[in-house]
Amino acid sequence: MTAIRVLIAWFYERTQSVALAQLIHISSTGSLVVFSPPAVSPLQEAIWYALYAAALWFLVLLPARMSPRAIQLTEY
Numbered sequence: 001m002t003a004i005r006v007l008i009a010w011f012y013e014r015t016q017s018v019a020l021a022q023l024i025h026i027s028s029t030g031s032l033v034v035f036s037p038p039a040v041s042p043l044q045e046a047i048w049y050a051l052y053a054a055a056l057w058f059l060v061l062l063p064a065r066m067s068p069r070a071i072q073l074t075e076y
Contacts, residue, residue: 003056004028010060028056 004025012021035049 001028001053001055003053003060006060007056010063 008024011024012018013015032052037044040048
C-alpha cells in the first residue's frame with residue numbers, strides 16, 4: 001500500500017524517529033489482521049482492501065488540505 005508508505009515517510013521525515021515509523025507500520029498491519037473478516041470471497045476481500053486504501057489516502061491528503069506546507073518536501 002503506497003499510502004501507508006507515504007505516511008510512514010512523512011512522519012519519519014518530521015520526527016526522525018524509527019520507533020514511530022515502526023509503530024505506524026505495526027498499527028497498519030495489526031489493523032488489517034484484526035478488522036479483516038475471517039471468511040470472505042475474493043471480491044469481498046478486494047473491496048475490503050480498496051476501502052482500507054481509500055481511508056489511508058484520506059489520511060495522506062488530510063494534511064495537504066489543511067495546510068499545503070504540511071506535505072512540502074525538504075530539500076537537502
